[in-house]
Amino acid sequence: MELRLVHELLDKPVLDEARRYVGRVDGVVLELRRGAQPRITAFEIGGRVWARRLSPRIARWAVSLGERWPALANGVTRISMQDVRRTGITVSVKCDGRTTPAMRWEHWLRRNVISRIPGA
Amino acid sequence: MKRLLELSLGIVTSIGGFLEAGSIITAVQGGAVFGYQLLWAIALGTVGLMLLVEQSGRLACVSGRTVGDALRERFGINFFVIPLVTGLIVSFLVLASEIGGVSLALQMATGISLQWWALPVAFAGWFLLWKGTFGIVEKGTSLLGLVTIVFIVAALKLHPDWGEVTAGLLPTRPSHDRARYWYLVVSIIGASISPYLYMFYSSGVVEDGWGVDDLSTNKATAVLGMSFGGVLSAAVLVVAALVFLPRGIQVERYEQAGLLLPPVLGHAGFVLFLASLGIACFGATAEITLAMAYLVAQGLGWDWSENAKPKENTRFSLTYTVMILLAGVVMTLGVDPLKLTNFSMMLTAASLPVTVVPMLVLMNDEALVGDHRNRWFGNVALGALSIIAIVVLLSAVPLQVMGGS
Numbered sequence: 001m002e003l004r005l006v007h008e009l010l011d012k013p014v015l016d017e018a019r020r021y022v023g024r025v026d027g028v029v030l031e032l033r034r035g036a037q038p039r040i041t042a043f044e045i046g047g048r049v050w051a052r053r054l055s056p057r058i059a060r061w062a063v064s065l066g067e068r069w070p071a072l073a074n075g076v077t078r079i080s081m082q083d084v085r086r087t088g089i090t091v092s093v094k095c096d097g098r099t100t101p102a103m104r105w106e107h108w109l110r111r112n113v114i115s116r117i118p119g120a
Numbered sequence: 121m122k123r124l125l126e127l128s129l130g131i132v133t134s135i136g137g138f139l140e141a142g143s144i145i146t147a148v149q150g151g152a153v154f155g156y157q158l159l160w161a162i163a164l165g166t167v168g169l170m171l172l173v174e175q176s177g178r179l180a181c182v183s184g185r186t187v188g189d190a191l192r193e194r195f196g197i198n199f200f201v202i203p204l205v206t207g208l209i210v211s212f213l214v215l216a217s218e219i220g221g222v223s224l225a226l227q228m229a230t231g232i233s234l235q236w237w238a239l240p241v242a243f244a245g246w247f248l249l250w251k252g253t254f255g256i257v258e259k260g261t262s263l264l265g266l267v268t269i270v271f272i273v274a275a276l277k278l279h280p281d282w283g284e285v286t287a288g289l290l291p292t293r294p295s296h297d298r299a300r301y302w303y304l305v306v307s308i309i310g311a312s313i314s315p316y317l318y319m320f321y322s323s324g325v326v327e328d329g330w331g332v333d334d335l336s337t338n339k340a341t342a343v344l345g346m347s348f349g350g351v352l353s354a355a356v357l358v359v360a361a362l363v364f365l366p367r368g369i370q371v372e373r374y375e376q377a378g379l380l381l382p383p384v385l386g387h388a389g390f391v392l393f394l395a396s397l398g399i400a401c402f403g404a405t406a407e408i409t410l411a412m413a414y415l416v417a418q419g420l421g422w423d424w425s426e427n428a429k430p431k432e433n434t435r436f437s438l439t440y441t442v443m444i445l446l447a448g449v450v451m452t453l454g455v456d457p458l459k460l461t462n463f464s465m466m467l468t469a470a471s472l473p474v475t476v477v478p479m480l481v482l483m484n485d486e487a488l489v490g491d492h493r494n495r496w497f498g499n500v501a502l503g504a505l506s507i508i509a510i511v512v513l514l515s516a517v518p519l520q521v522m523g524g525s
Contacts, residue, residue: 110434120431
């Protein structure tokens with residue numbers, strides 16, 4: 001299937017099977033094939049991924065920040081294109097977004113910070 | 121009937137939420153030095169804002185995407201970081217100046233220094249966001265903001281020469297102090313067309329679940345709400361022109377603005393000025409803080425909604441918590457709120473191209489807005505606004521140096 005990478009995938013919001021936001025498509029994993037068009041095998045979500053797109057220096061900074069405060073760092077979430085239902089204005093995937101590393105920081109903040117503030 | 125009620129409420133909240141620290145102070149300064157001569161800058165800023173509000177609302181109604189979403193999705197992260205970073209810096213300074221505006225109103229009411237008020241004001245703003253819903257934040261503060269209609273009452277009581285007022289709507293060359301004149305023109309445009317306003321508006325359209333059926337409501341809210349709001353700003357300038365200019369009062373301290381209404385309305389005028397300043401700035405405080413959290417959350421793909429409980433969107437609620445408290449801390453450090461307001465309005469004006477120019481692309485993208493994309497008039501108007509925004513950007517630094525003191 002031919003896919004317009006920028007128009008239909010990159011930077012689009014990712015919704016899980018319950019239509020919850022998981023993140024945005026921050027990067028793609030390409031398989032380079034001799035004599036054929038490259039194939040998108042997966043996409044990735046995570047601060048480190050988009051930092052890599054901005055500049056190598058920002059990417060290194062993002063990695064070292066994650067190493068210093070692992071609790072505050074989301075890991076990189078990689079979702080196979082086989083799990084993608086639909087691309088376009090949004091990208092729908094066949095998985096539970098709550099269990100992905102993309103939501104780790106959200107869960108940590110809920111448990112350790114926000115829930116402790118009255119009225120949350 | 122429901123739609124008519126919603127439309128009326130939308131227009132009323134646009135009027136009540138129009139004025140804030142920047143629009144009040146730049147209009148007062150403009151009227152005090154140049155009489156009605158700067159009314160055209162308010163008119164230009166209002167038309168520009170009307171255009172951007174209508175188009176960002178249309179984008180959100182048709183595509184379900186906010187301006188923040190669309191900027192990231194259409195242009196990618198490498199471009200998106202520019203409006204993200206400039207938007208956050210500029211909005212943070214405007215937020216601090218709004219907290220300064222509320223604190224100053226409280227200082228003038230109680231005699232207790234604004235530095236003592238800054239953190240309680242930031243906390244009150246945070247509490248509103250923490251406990252409130254989008255409707256309460258937007259409509260509640262804006263309905264209270266209707267007190268700012270006092271400026272129209274005062275302007276009418278002063279019986280301005282309507283011929284001269286109308287003449288002020290056409291740009292004229294200043295007879296004196298040219299640098300100051302153009303500095304105020306740019307500041308007034310910055311105060312009128314703050315990017316946070318249309319970012320906030322498009323997020324509100326999504327929060328309220330508007331769709332294609334609401335396009336006429338969106339247009340009416342943008343045109344009527346912003347027009348009446350512009351009249352409010354113009355009324356502030358007219359009152360300043362009739363009260364301050366003949367007395368030779370140039371506003372060099374925020375407190376001087378408190379003298380604006382007493383000559384017209386007596387002691388009640390002073391109280392109403394403080395109420396207007398306090399409420400208008402408090403409403404803007406809540407809206408700017410939300411707009412910043414919206415921009416970050418939408419750009420980075422986090423869950424966001426002011427209508428959800430804070431623990432349901434923790435990164436979003438933590439972002440607004442940190443922003444508003446930090447801005448409160450800045451105002452406890454003794455920053456001059458007038459200088460900060462003037463500087464942040466100039467910076468707002470200079471930041472316009474990074475959001476205005478891309479709107480031209482977004483509003484012509486068939487994938488986003490389909491048949492509701494801009495016609496020739498929308499494109500010509502937005503193109504002209506983009507050119508003005510670029511001219512403003514290029515002139516902002518020299519004007520800040522020459523006319524900002």
